[in-house]
Amino acid sequence: MQITITVNGKPHTHEVEPRTSLALFLRETLDLTGTHIGCDTSSCGACTVHLDGAAVKSCTLLAVQADGLKVTTIEGMANGNEMHPIQAAFKEHHGLQCGFCTPGMVMTAANILKENPAPSEDEIRHGLEGNFCRCTGYHNIVKSIQHAAGTLNA
């Protein structure tokens, strides 16, 4: 099937097998390897991207389902060399260690803050339910999102 997806502001038209997941399409066809795959059950959230502005798990969405839609991946978050305030907050507050869950965490964090610009700690923790991190114990991820909220609201 031929599909056209606008990824990080740029339209891409490709032939894909209907069974190709959006995650594999991003990684294999577009070489956007910042979107990671950590499980087969839509549980870990490492593959989180934005589809028309909402966070989705790209491993359980078919590429053909995104035909005609806009996708933002982690590669589309920074403005050139200038990191997005959420990315900057993760660096400042050590919200990452091995980095593998990080792209999904940043995309989910953006979604949390879009829906609720001033979330409580509990609201952040609930918002992160669909993203696993095995390194940080979530402590500094929560802290990073709290501080990013402050920067974005300033």
Add this chain to the structure above:
Amino acid sequence: MGTYIGQSVKRREDARFLKGAGKYTDDIKLPKMTHSAFVRSPYAHAKILSVDISTAKNADGVVAIFTGSDGCNAFGIPTGWQVDFKNGDTMREPKHPLLAIDKIKHVGEAVAIVIAETQAQARDAVQLVEVEYEELPCVTDPEKAMAKGAPQVHDEWTDNRSFDWCIGNDRADVEAAIAGAHHVTEMEFVNHRLAPNAIEPRSYIADYDVNADKYTLYTSTQNPHLIRLLMCAFTLGIPEHKVRVISYDVGGGFGSKIYHYSEEALLTWAAKEVGRPIKWTSDRSEAFLTDAHGRDHKVYAKMGFDKEGMIVGFLADEFCAMGAYLSTFAPAVPTYLHGTLFQGLYTTPLIHLNVTAPFTHTVPVDAYRGAGRPEATYLLERIVSKGAKEMNIDPAELRLKNFIAPFDGVKQPGYQTQVALQYDSGDYHTILKKGLEKVGYDDFRKEQAEARKNGKLLGIGISTYIEACGIAPSAVVGSLGARAGLYEVGHVRIQPTGKVSVFTGAHSHGQGHETTFSQFVADKLGIPMDDVDIIHGDTEHVAFGMGTYGSRSLAVGGSAIMKSIDKVLEKGAKIAAHKLEAAVEDLEYAEGKWTVKGTDKSIGFGDVALTAYVPHDYPEGVEPGLDFSSFYDPTNFTYPFGCHIAIVEVDADTGKVVIKRFVAVDDVGNVINPMIVDGQIHGGVVQGIGQALLEEVVYDENGQMISGSYMDYAMPRADDVPMIETDRTTTPCPHNPLGVKGAGEAGAIGSTPAVVNAVVDALHHLGVTDIQMPVTPQRVWKAMQQN
């Protein structure tokens, strides 16, 4: 503290990870690369009657299919540690084939590899490989594996033991002390099986260059040189210099990526056969079925106390599963990494541990964050807390009473345990008191009593731990059965312009070595951090190394780099003395320059570096260049210690446990980057909480893993845990140049018993004295109803 040492410098790794520009193995694409998938056994124990690949090999995109009889199994996967039987008999070490030949020993064992143009085509063709099995009875529980008539994992022996082992004082003396004790506390429990679950699944790409006769293996490993050594010298029998192993960014390890796995060797072998690069990336289900697991001990223990509450004897018998084959470190885990910690922080005069290590029809068990030490700490800290309850002594008071007195390892000697180790330095009273103060222990007891009146179940749990890190003195581990040395290599290359490239055999998979190592190198040389680059993870660039595990990177790897820095400064001083027309002993080095003492005559580090590479005006008899490599072999382990305290609330109606507060006071020796150390503690603590409350690998009676996905295996999520309140004391390690002890495993060691002690404390007035992990709502509710 220096300019950088002791500062929370932000990590230089972060920019690439945050922008999605990390380079994990699965992100790499090579020209003409093929993909692979495995045919895996659905049975735990079975005979392979036939393997039919005729349909599969004609499927779309299939390049090749190999089975166990196609020549890959000449040698098999080795183990790196030999623990012989108590009677001196040699450890039983079964052949571990790359692909099963005639018999299956665990669910998920690979029978064939399918190589195809795409991953989807490889997976499709796997479905077309027809394997006929004859299912056989199996055993997955280590205690049941030792029962008479238990199904045999390996037919060549008469029972399932791989080895048995003991440590400590004479068993009869320990039994006599316990028999004569004023009070005896007993425990029987399972330290249950866990799946490490690094979020990046294992991934490998193997490539063979026919013209150079050279292999390259890209692998998500914690120790590239060790993989190369094991694979070349044992598994495949190919020359070591013909293999390059590269491990770029690795998405977490926690032990599971130390080991030499069959898939990486098979891909390397097959890459030559098919003449194209081959990639394999595990999916999560395969990770559950094939990554080495942790823990899985059945424990029977007794501790005797005198009438003052002093421990008089400690005895344990354990059945510790090895799984179907011996993984790389497996025999060391329930023995030398476990029994040697049975002294804990206590003055216990008589200790004995007896271990039986059977094979089971399960994936192999190996070191998982803490490796043997969490199991030792869980037993000690649960049995001491249980004893305190039984004797009606406050658990903090009982600990303080039994603690070893403070010693710094310099003025006072190290502490000789009953179980082989000599602790380096420690002050255990101070750290417990600091923890109690931070949590507000006395106030909590009042709050708890008030809450109870209102039907609210609050509990507090204390755990104090010691661990042996900085693994390890080669001669010591060699005498204990290690088949390798455990030194580290640090190579410091000063470039002609004075910029510094550091090559380390340690490997970073989340620890932030690129930042931490640069911090101390820059401080020791008195130059800006930006002038230092850290290179790791490539056998072609780094001379040698033993990798990262056992909280060893800074203590051992950092020390090796320090040795090379010393050599740089020593040679640099000769060059500086020549240029300054002074004697070496008249120079001092500070802030990046050599100065003639008492004068303003000096020469900078960069000028000396340039002189070393452009030696026109140069001291006689000194070689050009400023480039040194060192091996550092530690003289002892390092011994971090700490105190973790959990406060929990148990829902009286549902049994659900909520952690209200978690205080972790750790002593990891000197700290280079407090931000990174705290991060290590946070992560470790949550992994330990995961074991206490949520995680468990469960096999059913047919050997099927019924917790083989994230829908079935409960990983800790952000809303399962609170903020972790960290603090520390600092007792420098007396025997390494940076005075560091290691922080990677502390969190996972201290936290698990703290949580379970807190749950039992919350329920103790209801008659609950122990509860099996993971402490699920169902188990808690049942325990509450039974009493």
